[in-house]
Structure formats: C-alpha cells, structure tokens
C-alpha cells in the first residue's frame with residue numbers, strides 16, 4: 029500500500045472536550061484546521077511545531093464551541109474558510125469570502141483530497157470530511173453516540189437518515205474522528221460503531237426519534253461505552 033498523502037493531528041481543547049484537528053498534507057506542508065476553537069495559540073503553535081502552514085479552515089457546523097477560534101486563526105494565517113452552503117444559510121453569520129460547498133464536493137489540500145459529506149441532523153448543514161479511509165465527523169457521530177437534535181435547526185428525522193446512509197455507504201474499517209471526546213476511547217472504526225453505537229441499532233425512524241429525543245439522555249452516562257443491540261433489547265429500549 030502506498031504511503032498516505034496526509035496525516036491527522038488531534039487536540040482536545042476547551043471546557044467541552046472539543047477535538048480540534050489539523051489535517052497535514054505531507055508533501056506541500058499545507059494544513060487545514062477543522063473547527064478552530066478555544067485555544068488559538070495552541071493550534072497555531074502546533075502547526076508551527078509540525079512545520080505546517082495553515083491555508084484552510086474546515087467547519088463541521090456553526091455551533092459556538094466549534095467556531096470561536098476562526099477569527100483568531102485568521103489574524104495569524106490567511107486561510108480559506110470552508111463550510112456547506114446550507115450551514116451558512118442557517119448560521120447567518122458574516123464571513124469574509126467563505127467557500128460554500130455542497131455534499132459530494134472535494135477540497136484539494138496540496139496532494140490530498142478531502143471529500144465533503146452533507147450529514148444533517150445536529151444542524152441543517154452539518155458536514156463530515158473524509159480523507160482516504162478516515163472521516164472527521166463533528167457532532168454528527170461520536171464514538172458510541174451522536175449529536176443532539178433538540179437545538180435550533182436540529183432534526184432527529186434527518187439524523188436517522190444520515191446515520192443510516194453512513195451505515196449503508198461507508199466501509200466498516202473506516203476510522204472516525206469525532207468533534208468531542210465523550211467516550212471511553214478517542215476514535216473507533218465504523219464497524220465498532222455499527223456494533224456498539226446505540227443509535228445505529230434502530231431500523232425505524234419513529235423509535236430512533238423517541239430514543240434520541242426522550243430516552244437517551246436520561247438512560248446513559250458519559251463516558252459513552254459500547255451498547256450492543258442485544259443490550260438495548262434487554263433494557264426494553266429497542
């Protein structure tokens with residue numbers, strides 16, 4: 029197998045266990061910061077230590093805990109800000125010349141290609157960013173969890189379809205990189221999620237919506253551990 033063109037570096041920052049990622053393009057030394065927030069100095073310092081130039085900012089969605097470092101990064105690097113068009117419309121925030129995308133678009137970062145997936149549910153224009161066999165999932169998919177759908181712009185019906193599409197279309201050996209460190213482990217494969225993420229066990233929309241909106245938050249504690257389909261059945265939750 030050929031060497032990967034990219035490397036992912038994660039940093040856990042701020043009071044809400046956010047993961048900020050640096051996507052390194054090995055050949056060009058360009059880097060994209062995914063969801064810059066909380067501690068801009070540490071983000072910029074990490075890029076400098078790795079000898080990387082920040083040229084791009086990728087947003088998984090527009091919630092405050094994922095975007096509050098954009099301006100700070102832009103003060104120190106001239107970077108292009110990427111997000112999905114529906115998220116920009118939902119957010120209604122002024123950005124200087126943003127790059128607005130649709131699901132299926134690709135972003136070039138030096139020799140690396142970043143494929144954008146539109147994954148609504150947590151917000152209308154939530155995005156996941158795929159590089160090779162790895163995917164940055166923001167607040168769409170956590171290790172053994174998924175994003176809340178009860179905030180403004182959230183839709184549990186959309187989240188049901190989004191997670192079902194991931195299950196049907198993406199390979200089990202793909203590595204996920206979530207937007208928060210809410211689990212017993214920082215990353216997992218989609219195969220581990222298909223087996224151990226309770227939100228992946230629902231096959232009809234109505235029971236998924238009920239679990240997401242009514243049941244999950246009062247029956248589950250952090251850090252999230254794996255929950256099998258059988259365990260949900262035994263607990264009468266499926």
Ligand SMILES: [Fe+2]
Pocket residue numbers: 089091150167175
């Ligand atoms: Fe969020």
